[in-house]
Amino acid sequence: xxxxxxxxENETRFLEELKDYLRIPSISTDKEHAGEVAxxxxxxxxxxxxxxxxxxxxxxxxxxxxxxxxxMEAGPDKPTYLIxxxxxxxxxxxxxxxxxxxxxxxxxxxxxxxxxxxxDKGQLFAHLKAVEAHLKINGTLPVNVKMLIEGxxxxxxxxxxxxxxxNREKLxxxxxxxxxxxxxAKGIPSIMYSLRGLSYFEIEVTxxxxxxxxxxxxxxxxxxxxxxxxxxxxxxxxxxxxxIDGFYDDVRDLEADERQxxxxxxxxxxxxxxxxxxNDVQGEAGFxxxxxxxxRPTLDFNGIIGGxxxxxxxxxxxxxxxxxxxxxxxxxxxxxxxxxxxEAHIRKVASPNVKVELHFHHGGKxxxxxxxxxxxxAAMRALKKSWDTDPVFIRGxxxxxxxxxxxxxxxxxxxxxxxxxxxxxxxxxxxxxDLENFYQGIRTAAYLWDELA
Amino acid sequence: xxxxxxxxENETRFLEELKDYLRIPSISTDKEHAGEVAxxxxxxxxxxxxxxxxxxxxxxxxxxxxxxxxxMEAGPDKPTYLIxxxxxxxxxxxxxxxxxxxxxxxxxxxxxxxxxxxxDKGQLFAHLKAVEAHLKINGTLPVNVKMLIEGxxxxxxxxxxxxxxxNREKLxxxxxxxxxxxxxAKGIPSIMYSLRGLSYFEIEVTxxxxxxxxxxxxxxxxxxxxxxxxxxxxxxxxxxxxxIDGFYDDVRDLEADERQxxxxxxxxxxxxxxxxxxNDVQGEAGFxxxxxxxxRPTLDFNGIIGGxxxxxxxxxxxxxxxxxxxxxxxxxxxxxxxxxxxEAHIRKVASPNVKVELHFHHGGKxxxxxxxxxxxxAAMRALKKSWDTDPVFIRGxxxxxxxxxxxxxxxxxxxxxxxxxxxxxxxxxxxxxDLENFYQGIRTAAYLWDELA
Numbered sequence: 001x002x003x004x005x006x007x008x009e010n011e012t013r014f015l016e017e018l019k020d021y022l023r024i025p026s027i028s029t030d031k032e033h034a035g036e037v038a039x040x041x042x043x044x045x046x047x048x049x050x051x052x053x054x055x056x057x058x059x060x061x062x063x064x065x066x067x068x069x070x071x072m073e074a075g076p077d078k079p080t081y082l083i084x085x086x087x088x089x090x091x092x093x094x095x096x097x098x099x100x101x102x103x104x105x106x107x108x109x110x111x112x113x114x115x116x117x118x119x120d121k122g123q124l125f126a127h128l129k130a131v132e133a134h135l136k137i138n139g140t141l142p143v144n145v146k147m148l149i150e151g152x153x154x155x156x157x158x159x160x161x162x163x164x165x166x167n168r169e170k171l172x173x174x175x176x177x178x179x180x181x182x183x184x185a186k187g188i189p190s191i192m193y194s195l196r197g198l199s200y201f202e203i204e205v206t207x208x209x210x211x212x213x214x215x216x217x218x219x220x221x222x223x224x225x226x227x228x229x230x231x232x233x234x235x236x237x238x239x240x241x242x243x244i245d246g247f248y249d250d251v252r253d254l255e256a257d258e259r260q261x262x263x264x265x266x267x268x269x270x271x272x273x274x275x276x277x278x279n280d281v282q283g284e285a286g287f288x289x290x291x292x293x294x295x296r297p298t299l300d301f302n303g304i305i306g307g308x309x310x311x312x313x314x315x316x317x318x319x320x321x322x323x324x325x326x327x328x329x330x331x332x333x334x335x336x337x338x339x340x341x342x343e344a345h346i347r348k349v350a351s352p353n354v355k356v357e358l359h360f361h362h363g364g365k366x367x368x369x370x371x372x373x374x375x376x377x378a379a380m381r382a383l384k385k386s387w388d389t390d391p392v393f394i395r396g397x398x399x400x401x402x403x404x405x406x407x408x409x410x411x412x413x414x415x416x417x418x419x420x421x422x423x424x425x426x427x428x429x430x431x432x433x434d435l436e437n438f439y440q441g442i443r444t445a446a447y448l449w450d451e452l453a
Numbered sequence: 454x455x456x457x458x459x460x461x462e463n464e465t466r467f468l469e470e471l472k473d474y475l476r477i478p479s480i481s482t483d484k485e486h487a488g489e490v491a492x493x494x495x496x497x498x499x500x501x502x503x504x505x506x507x508x509x510x511x512x513x514x515x516x517x518x519x520x521x522x523x524x525m526e527a528g529p530d531k532p533t534y535l536i537x538x539x540x541x542x543x544x545x546x547x548x549x550x551x552x553x554x555x556x557x558x559x560x561x562x563x564x565x566x567x568x569x570x571x572x573d574k575g576q577l578f579a580h581l582k583a584v585e586a587h588l589k590i591n592g593t594l595p596v597n598v599k600m601l602i603e604g605x606x607x608x609x610x611x612x613x614x615x616x617x618x619x620n621r622e623k624l625x626x627x628x629x630x631x632x633x634x635x636x637x638a639k640g641i642p643s644i645m646y647s648l649r650g651l652s653y654f655e656i657e658v659t660x661x662x663x664x665x666x667x668x669x670x671x672x673x674x675x676x677x678x679x680x681x682x683x684x685x686x687x688x689x690x691x692x693x694x695x696x697i698d699g700f701y702d703d704v705r706d707l708e709a710d711e712r713q714x715x716x717x718x719x720x721x722x723x724x725x726x727x728x729x730x731x732n733d734v735q736g737e738a739g740f741x742x743x744x745x746x747x748x749r750p751t752l753d754f755n756g757i758i759g760g761x762x763x764x765x766x767x768x769x770x771x772x773x774x775x776x777x778x779x780x781x782x783x784x785x786x787x788x789x790x791x792x793x794x795x796e797a798h799i800r801k802v803a804s805p806n807v808k809v810e811l812h813f814h815h816g817g818k819x820x821x822x823x824x825x826x827x828x829x830x831a832a833m834r835a836l837k838k839s840w841d842t843d844p845v846f847i848r849g850x851x852x853x854x855x856x857x858x859x860x861x862x863x864x865x866x867x868x869x870x871x872x873x874x875x876x877x878x879x880x881x882x883x884x885x886x887d888l889e890n891f892y893q894g895i896r897t898a899a900y901l902w903d904e905l906a
Contacts, residue, residue: 196668200766209730215649215851218753218781219745220725222735225754225776226689232682272673277662277772280806282675292672300671301678302769303760308777313653313814315779315851316755319730323678324761326768328671353733361766398668398768 003133003446011439014129015112017047018438019105021121022114028064028088028155037151040087041065044149051132053147061159064088064151068170071131072144074453080144081375081452082173082412084402085124085180086153089116090427097429111432119426122433123179123419123441124149130445142453146173153180157402164409175375176406177448179441181396181418184265186434189383189391189444191376192416194295197329197366198399199338200302203231203346204322206355211307212317222353224321225306231356232323234349235299239285242299244345247338252331252368254295261393262290294395298328324361328397335363364399369413378451379415379444385451386443417444456586456899464892467582468565470500471891472558474574475567481517481541481608490604493540494518497602504585506600514612517541517604521623524584525597527906533597534828534905535626535865537855538577538633539606542569543880550882564885572879575886576632576872576894577602583898595906599626606633610855617862628828629859630901632894634849634871637718639887642836642844642897644829645869647748650782650819651852652791653755655812656684656799657775664760665770675806677774678759684809685776687802688752692738695752697798700791705784705821707748714846715743747848751781777814781850788816817852822866831904832868832897839896870897 001009026040027033041058044067048056059066067087072080092102092115100106105114112122127147134141148171150160164171184190207224208217237243254262267290273281283292292298306321308314327338339360350356369376371393383391396416403414419441425431454462479493480486494511497520501509512519520540525533545555545568553559558567565575580600587594601624603613617624637643660677661670690696707715720743726734736745745751759774761767780791792813803809822829824846836844849869856867872894878884 198668198768200768202766207731212729213851214751214753214755214779215651215781215849217729217746218850219749219751220734220736220742221729221731222733223753225757225778226685226752228757229682229685229754230689232679233686236679236683276665276670276674278660278674278806279808280675281673282804282806283673289673293670296672298667298672299679300667300676300770301682301760301774302667302767303762303771304678304681304774305758305762307754307756309756309758313655313777313779314755315651315653317753318756321754321757324766325678326667326766328668351735353731353735355732396668397671398666 001137003137004443006133006137007129007439007442007446014442015107015435018112018122018125021125022105022116023103025103026088026116026151027091028152029091034064037064037088041067041151044087047128048147051128052135053131059163061152061163063155063159066151066163067147067149069147070145071141073140074142074144078143079174079452080146080172082146082148082171082176083127084148084176084178084406085127086120086150087124088151088154089119089121090154092429094429099430107435110435112435113430113432115431117431117433118420118424119431120153120180122438126419126438126441127177127179127445129442130449133442133446134449142449145449146171160402161405164405168409171410173410173412175373176410176412176414177379177417178403178414179417179419181400181416182420182422182424183418183437184392184394186421187389189387189389190394190418191379191383191391192394192396192418193371193376194331194368194395195366195399195403196397197333197335197404198326198362198364199329199335199342200324200326200361200363201342202322202324202359202361203228204320204357205231206320208317208319211319214315214317217317221317222351223317224354225318227351227354228306228321228323231346231349232301234345240283241285242297244341246341247297250333250337251297254291258295259291262288262294265290265392293397295330297330297333299325301325329366331366331368333366335365339363364401365404365408367403367407367414369415373413375413375415375452379417379448381451382444382447385447386440454590456590457896459586459590460582460892460895460899467895468560468888471565471575471578474578475558475569476556478556479541479569479604480544481605482544487517490517490541494520494604497540500581504581505588506584512616514605514616516608516612519604519616520600520602522600523598524594526593527595527597531596532627532905533599533625535599535601535624535629536580537601537629537631538580539573539603540577541604541607542572542574543607545882547882552883560888563888565888566883566885568884570884570886571873571877572884573606573633575891579872579891579894580632580898582895583902586895586899587902595902598902599624613855614858617858621862624863626863626865628826629863629865629867630832630870631856631867632870632872634853634869635873635875635877636871636890637845637847639874640842642840642842643847643871644832644836644844645847645849645871646824646829647784647821647848648819648852648856649850650786650788650857651779651815651817652782652788652795653777653779653814653816654795655775655777655814656681657773657810658684659773659808661770661772664772667768667770670770674770675804676770677807678771680804680807681759681774681776684799684802685754687798693736694738695750697794699794700750703786703790704750707744712744715741715747718743718845746850748783750783750786752778754778782819784819784821786819788818792816817854818857818861820856820860820867822868826866828866828868828905832870832901834904835897835900838900839893
C-alpha cells in the first residue's frame with residue numbers, strides 16, 4: 001500500500017482523532033483553563049508516541065509547556081526539517097454566536113466547525129498524519145523531522161523566543177515548515193514566501209507647558225495638535241509615497257515575474273473594498289492593491305489623542321498631543337535603520353518651538369524566503385502533486401514573529417504552507433476548517449518529505 | 454462737598470460694605486448654595502434702595518434671579534447708560550490653598566482677598582458707590598442709569614439672553630458699561646474696545662467602516678488619522694497664515710495708530726513666554742504678539758482622538774479619527790461666513806476616499822466699539838481725571854458673550870472699563886482686588902457720569 005492509499009483509507013479515523021484533539025479547550029489566554037492546556041500538551045505527547053515518534057519531550061516554560069519531538073533516523077546525510085505549530089486556541093466568546101458548541105466539533109457541508117479547527121490544530125494535525133502514514137507504510141521518513149509545538153501562540157509566544165535561543169542546536173534544521181496561515185483562495189494552493197516587518201513609534205508633541213485659554217493665547221503660541229498635524233502630513237506626498245529621506249533605499253524592488261504573478265492572481269477589488277468597508281482603495285502610486293499590501297512599505301497612524309475630547313466645545317489650547325504610528329517594512333529594510341530615518345525626519349520637519357519626544361516600541365524584521373530555495377521548490381512540487389493544479393506564490397502583509405525568530409536564531413528559512421481559507425473565521429465564532437484542505441494537507445505533507453529528500 | 458470729596462471721606466465705610474457683600478457665598482454653580490445666591494440678590498436690592506435708587510426690580514429667571522434697577526430722573530433729553538455686572542461667584546475650591554477663608558474678606562498689603570473680590574463683586578460695587586456719591590451730593594445723576602446685575606455669569610448666563618430679548622425696550626440705552634475685566638497693567642488704566650469672536654467646529658473622518666489589521670490592509674486603504682493630519686496641515690502655510698480661501702476677506706486691518714499704540718505698550722515677551730510655558734512665541738508672520746492675540750484671526754485645534762490610545766502598541770488601522778477646532782474671529786468676520794469657508798476648504802482638500810463630517814458648535818461675533826465713540830471718549834476722560842495719567846486702548850483676545858448680546862439685541866456699544874489686574878487670580882484661590890483700583894474705580898465711575906452727560 002502506498003502512503004497516499006494509506007491516507008485515503010484512514011480519512012475517517014483521522015477526522016475522528018482531530019475531533020478528539022479539538023474537544024480539549026486549550027485556551028491559553030484564560031488562567032482557569034491552564035489544566036486543559038496542559039492536558040492538550042499531554043494528549044499530543046501520547047499521540048506522537050502512538051504514531052511511532054518515539055522521541056518526544058515535554059518542556060515546562062514558566063507558562064504553558066512546549067512539546068518537542070524528533071525523528072532523526074533518516075541519518076546525518078539527509079536534510080532536517082522543523083515543523084512548527086501551536087496547540088493552544090483563542091477563547092470561544094461570544095458563545096451564543098456559535099451554531100454548534102466550540103468544543104464539540106461538528107461536520108457540516110464538508111467543513112469541521114470548532115475552536116482551533118484551522119488555527120492551528122487542524123493544520124498541524126495534517127502534518128502529524130503525514131508522518132504517521134510514512135512511518136506505517138515505510139517504517140521511516142525520507143528526511144529527519146523535528147517538531148516544535150507551543151501552547152502560547154495566542155498569548156504572544158512569550159516563552160518561545162528564549163526557549164528557541166536556549167535550544168539553538170537542538171532545533172538546527174535546513175528549513176522550517178509552518179501551516180498556520182491561509183491559501184490564496186479555495187482551490188488555489190499557495191506558498192507564502194515573504195512577510196512584512198514592523199517599526200512602531202509613539203510621538204509626543206508639547207507646546208505650552210499647561211493648557212491655555214485659546215482666546216487669551218491663540219495665535220501667539222505653538223499649538224501641539226496643529227504641529228502634530230503638520231508632522232503627520234509631512235510623511236506622504238500626494239502620490240502616497242513616503243517622504244522620509246532614505247526610506248526606500250533598502251527596499252527590494254519587485255521582480256518583473258513577481259509583479260506578473262500577482263497580476264495573474266484572481267483579485268476582486270470590489271470584494272476587497274466591501275471587506276475593508278472603504279469607498280475606494282488608496283495607496284502608493286504605480287502599484288496594485290496586492291503589491292501595496294504585500295510588498296511595499298507603509299506608514300500608518302494607529303492612534304492619536306490630545307486636548308479636549310469630551311462632549312461639546314471647550315476653547316482650550318492644549319499642552320500635549322500624542323500619537324502612535326507604525327511602518328510595515330519589506331525586504332531588505334531593517335527596523336533599526338527605519339527608526340533612525342524616522343527620527344531624523346521628525347527633527348527636520350518639527351517646529352523648534354515645540355518639544356517632540358519619540359519612543360520606539362517593538363520592531364520586527366521583514367522576511368523573505370527565496371522562491372528558488374530548495375525547500376520552497378519541494379513544497380511547490382508537493383502542492384502540485386496533491387492538488388493537481390499549479391500552486392501560486394503569494395506574500396503576506398502582516399508579520400509572523402516566530403518566522404523572524406527562526407530566521408535570526410536558527411538562520412533557517414521558513415516555508416509557509418497555509419491550509420486555511422480567508423473565511424475560516426479564526427478568532428471568531430463558527431471557526432471552521434475545510435475537510436478537503438485537511439486531506440489535501442495530509443497528502444501535501446506526505447509528498448513534501450519525499451520531495452525534500 | 455464734592456462728589457470726589459464724598460468718596461474720599463467714605464472710603465472706609467465703602468470697604469466695610471464691600472466686605473459684607475463678599476461675605477455672601479453666592480456660588481451659582483452649586484445647587485446647595487441657591488439660597489445664598491438669592492440672599493445676595495436681595496442684599497443688592499436693599500443696598501440699591503439704601504443708596505437712593507428707588508426703582509429696583511428682582512426678576513426670577515428659572516435659575517438665579519436678575520436684579521434690575523433704574524434711575525431715569527435725568528430726563529428724556531439726557532443719554533441713558535446701562536451698567537452690567539454679576540453678583541454670583543465661582544466655587545472657592547481648593548479651600549486649603551486660601552491664605553484666609555474665601556468668604557471672610559481680609560485686607561492685606563492694600564488688597565482685599567475673597568472669592569468674588571475682583572470677579573465681579575468689587576468691580577461692580579465701585580459703580581454702586583459712584584451712584585451713591587452723586588445721589589447724596591447732587592440728589593440726582595447727570596444721566597439716566599439702568600443696572601442689570603445677573604446671578605448666572607459663572608454658569609454661562611443661561612437665562613440672560615432670553616431675558617434681554619424679552620426686555621429689549623426696558624434695557625434700551627446709548628451704551629453699556631461693564632467693569633468685569635482687567636486693566637492692561639497696574640497703574641495703566643485702559644479701555645478694551647474690541648473682542649474676538651468664535652467659530653467652533655468638530656470634524657470626523659472615517660476611512661474603513663471598521664478597524665482593520667494594519668498588516669493585512671496597510672498601504673492599500675485610506676487611513677483616517679493620516680487623512681485628518683493632511684487636513685490639519687492644510688490650514689496654515691509656513692508663515693502661519695491661514696490657507697482658507699476668503700478667510701481674511703472681512704478682516705479689518707489694524708490702523709497705523711492702533712499698531713503704534715500696541716507697540717508703545719510695555720510688553721515683556723520673556724514674561725509672556727514664561728507665563729504660557731513655551732520655548733518661543735509663534736504665529737502669523739508680520740505681526741507682533743499683541744497683534745496676534747488681540748487683532749488677528751486664528752485656527753487652533755482644541756482636541757483630537759482616534760484609533761488606539763491605550764498603553765503599548767496595537768497595529769490597528771483605525772476606522773475613525775475626530776477633532777475639535779476653533780477660529781478666533783476679528784472684526785468684521787462673521788461666524789456663519791467662516792463656517793461656510795471652512796467647510797468649502799475641507800471639501801477641497803479631503804481625500805474623496807474618506808467620509809468627512811463637519812459639525813458646527815456655537816459661534817460668537819467679534820465686537821468692536823469705535824475708539825471715537827462718545828461713550829468711549831467719555832470713559833477715557835474719566836480715567837484720565839481719576840488716575841491723572843493717560844489711559845490706553847487695548848483689545849481682548851477672548852470673547853465676552855454678553856457684549857455681543859448687547860450689540861445684537863440692544864444695538865448698543867459696550868465700554869469695557871476693567872478695574873482688575875491680570876494677577877487677581879479670578880477663579881483661583883486667594884482671589885483679590887486691589888484697593889487702589891477699587892477707590893480709583895469709584896472716582897472713575899463718578900467722573901464718567903459727568904463726562905457722559
